[in-house]
Amino acid sequence: xxxxxxxPGTLSLSPGERATLSCRASxxxxxxxxxxxxxxxxxxPKLLVFGPSTRATGVPHRFSGSGSGTDFTLTIDRxxxxxxxxxxxxxxxTTPLTxxxxxxxxx
Amino acid sequence: QLQVQExxxxxxxxxxxLSLTCSVSGGSITNTDYYWGWFRQPPGKGLEWxxxxxxxxxxxxxxxxKSRITISVDTSRNHFSLTLTxxxxxxxxxxxxxxxxxxxxxxxxxxxxxxxGTSVTVS
Numbered sequence: 042x043x044x045x046x047x048x049p050g051t052l053s054l055s056p057g058e059r060a061t062l063s064c065r066a067s068x069x070x071x072x073x074x075x076x077x078x079x080x081x082x083x084x085x086p087k088l089l090v091f092g093p094s095t096r097a098t099g100v101p102h103r104f105s106g107s108g109s110g111t112d113f114t115l116t117i118d119r120x121x122x123x124x125x126x127x128x129x130x131x132x133x134x135t136t137p138l139t140x141x142x143x144x145x146x147x148x
Numbered sequence: 149q150l151q152v153q154e155x156x157x158x159x160x161x162x163x164x165x166l167s168l169t170c171s172v173s174g175g176s177i178t179n180t181d182y183y184w185g186w187f188r189q190p191p192g193k194g195l196e197w198x199x200x201x202x203x204x205x206x207x208x209x210x211x212x213x214k215s216r217i218t219i220s221v222d223t224s225r226n227h228f229s230l231t232l233t234x235x236x237x238x239x240x241x242x243x244x245x246x247x248x249x250x251x252x253x254x255x256x257x258x259x260x261x262x263x264x265g266t267s268v269t270v271s
Contacts, residue, residue, distance in 0.1 A: 074258070076258035078195075080189075080195070084264075085244055085246075085262035085263060085264055085265055086187075086195065086244070086262055087262075088258060088259070088260040091257060091258045092257075097260055098260075129194065129195055131195070131197075131258065133248075133256070133258045133259075136208045136210075137197060137210045137211060137212075138197035138200070138210075139197070140194055140195045140196070140197070141194075142194050143194050143195075
């Protein structure tokens with residue numbers, strides 16, 4: 042099983058700032074099948090970026106993904122008020138599919 | 149536009165069987181361009197993958213749940229279902245169904261179409 046460790050656990054920033062979220066895998070993620078989801082209370086997860094730098098349809102350009110192998114990053118430029126949420130990385134290369142524990146982005 | 153929506157009982161007694169259904173609209177569940185999955189999130193905790201199934205029939209289960217779960221498909225109703233046996237309080241969660249694009253065996257996108265989720269309490 043690939044264990045994903047996200048850091049930091051909580052990130053406190055202000056609108057307009059840049060957020061950098063990290064996801065480290067316990068072993069290489071085959072074909073870089075790593076995705077990032079945004080999760081808000083009462084809503085389903087929303088796919089942001091995958092593969093690991095392809096933005097999902099309709100996702101603003103301020104969201105970008107990077108990395109390879111075991112280290113991946115989600116960057117959110119110029120934070121908007123609606124960006125404050127919990128972010129999860131997920132590897133979808135091998136079963137069991139696994140998620141990181143999440144990074145809470147607080148305003 | 150493909151959409152999925154969960155439905156289920158809301159409340160299940162311990163040791164009983166939970167059955168959830170995911171209704172698919174805007175596309176066919178037999179379309180091999182997609183694969184279909186189940187996830188859950190216990191209150192205050194993170195996301196957990198349960199299982200996924202390709203339209204061709206190959207099904208993959210989370211090993212921690214494998215002995216208790218079954219995924220089935222009803223093509224006439226265009227829906228797929230999750231059955232979880234011998235539930236306990238630890239199975240209390242919001243359950244989501246989702247779909248993703250599948251291109252070739254082993255080549256796929258992550259799940260990008262999600263239902264709103266259905267809350268299940270075991271008590």
